[in-house]
Amino acid sequence: MSTLEVAACSRWYGNVVAVNDVTMRVGPGITGLLGPNGAGKSTLIHMLAGFLPPSAGTVTLDGAAVWRHPEAYRTLGLVPEREATFDYLTGGQFVLASAELHGLADPGAAARRALETVAMLDAADRKIGEYSKGMRQRVKMAAALVHDPAVLLLDEPFNGMDPRQRLHLIGLLRAMGEAGRTVLFSSHILEEVEQLAHHIEVLVAGRHAASGDYREIRRLMTDRPHRYTIASDDNRALAAALVADRATAGVSLDGETLRVEATEFLHFAELLPRVARDAGVRLYDVTPQDESLESVFSYLVQR
Template structure:
């Protein structure tokens, strides 16, 4: 199993710093790479893929340096955001060429398997120029998978895909992650990242702003009050009780139940059950209202 490690990595272009002193480690599974436009996500992916030399620091993939090391591509597959597929080729010719470049023992069999995985076998003999954007994207994924890489890097992999194609690609990536592959993908659609992976690396202004499970990241944000939506058998009595708890900053009554603001996630969740039990109140809903990836991301980029 391969891991990706960046140690004190910076990359600059003249006076412009694209990536600034990033240190991170990514192991097997699915990891989402997030950040605002221009934050440095694509630069980080290109550093991982060995397409860019770090101006400072070291990038290692599967124990080998990524830069100036063609051998790393035996274990690495890459799908860039920018399309560079020759439209005059068929998908079969394109994926077969990728298999041949990798010097696989049976390039044709590998190409057939990769096209089957992305559901392009029926259209494999059509020129890529006749494909929809989603089909072109899938042909590029097939070319990146043809040599069965341990590490897969994808920059906006769902671009142009319809809902069915997107669901199939998510299932494919999940299956590969469960099989032990290391997969890093960027997406500007936070819902996609949330569905695929709870583990994120957030890049803001070229720096690593947060790393790990986004729910855990949220709970570490002690300067941001946590918000819960709570429904019970007696919301008004519960509201009165909670207002007397030192961990509660505010309570409001809504159509969905109580909206409770707390500055201490752990203390509040423990106290809530005790208060409810002591007064015979039955809790029916306890829902963190601001623990979504969208909320965590918005807090990180506006901090």
Template sequence: MTAQTVNAPQTATEAAAIELRQVSRWYGNVVAVNDVTMTIGPGVTGLLGPNGAGKSTLLHMMAGFLAPSNGTVTLNGRPIWRNHEIYRDIGLVPEREAVYGFLTGWQFVLSSAKLHRLPDPEAAATRALATVEMQDAKDRRIETYSKGMRQRVKVAAAMVHDPRVLLLDEPFNGMDPRQRLHLMDLVRAMGAAGKTILFSSHILEEVERVAQHIEVLVAGRHAASGDFREIRRRMTDRPHLFKIRSSDDRRLAAALIADASSGSVSLSEAGLEVQAIDFRRFTRLLPRVARDAGVHIWQVSPADEDLESVFSYLITRSTR
């Protein structure tokens, strides 16, 4: 299914922008969000970061369900916290299971439409369920739904009032490939229609496929901002640590340390550990150096490719 075929709401609306200015949120001595400043405008923005980075806390402050401990969160200049009128403009899809299993999908989405006091809640609920392809399962109890179906019914409830801003917390978790593609198409279509969409994820590839703009959050701090090409470049250009096993680690180490692309080289019983300062140059250098030195390479593996190390590098650079 393509973005053009998704039945996304097409209501013309005023552009909406959420602004965060020096926003922090702490729980006792634990700082969940630390001095974050960013603006989320129309289109699709991805909030990228490892688990525990503070993404959910940030989204809940943007939705008006959580007060910032410091700083301000506004929608088009209006404060969001304790402003009930804002709820007409914002829809939130939380990561946690915020559904009642004993209700049917229809009852759950209809109750959301009634809470928003829509003039025709039945029609709005029907539209929302059709948009996420849940009309055939609407009369089943939510407790019988799969994880992916529960995700979709939460999306339907969040968009039943056709909000200008839609906030989604890890929305693709638990969905099968077809469901993921459909929701991705829907999110892109709503962004193209002028809505302000922000969704969180800890998977870079997921964000790349949907978002035009990316905000990176690490350990509660705003680490980077830009389009996915810029974020990918920053991740690729960071120093990389490789573990190498070869037929002659000592000879290979001597050859590698002579080149500027190798920041440090260390030997151990487990093999050779090399920090590559220039990733692209090093990947071309390694096979050539090994060939010239007459060394056979048995194994090359990254030692720091987990998300925590990648994002930690970004946050280190952003605080210099």
């Protein structure tokens, strides 16, 4: 069983900081790396894979630095988000080349096993240029698995997959996690991570925002302050009724608009219509102001 460790790790390009002082540990089982697009997930995965050196800090695999450590590739497998294939090769040729580069004793047999594992054996003789996005994802997976690595890193692996392909990959990764392999995959979709990961690391704007199982992360997101603008036929009466409840953290009147900050989402969802009814106030419009994914993650960073 293998463990990856990131200690006070940063990576910058000129004045742009892609990863900022991140510390985390990725052990056996399935870990989800969650964050919005542009959060630095790909940069972090490339450092974990030894393709990029940290500008500061360290990335180690079982205690040894990954950067400039070719032996690490006997243990690591990487499925990048970017298309790193050659369209003029067949899927079988591409996976075979990966097996040969790893110096395997029987590269042909290893390539066939890997293609069978990802259900691509029937398409092995077709050129990659003819593949769908989902098929390209699976052939990249086969190339990463050809040497049977103990650690698998996947960058947005479900992009472009149809429901059947997604279910197959979920089953495959679950089996790998249960077998004791170390699997890290990135995603910007919480529900995608919930289906698969036993542990979640959240990255936002290059910073490590949260860590824990998905129930803890879901609770942090659900319990964050929620902001609404409300239009009614008597904003003052509604504001007075709302401010007395524990679910309301703040109320302000801005002309004809009532702004409310609620700390308990589910309680407030029940509270607002009940308070309006009891106060004889007619609600015209209730609009959430901060429901974008980026705002949710930004809240976690500020904690």
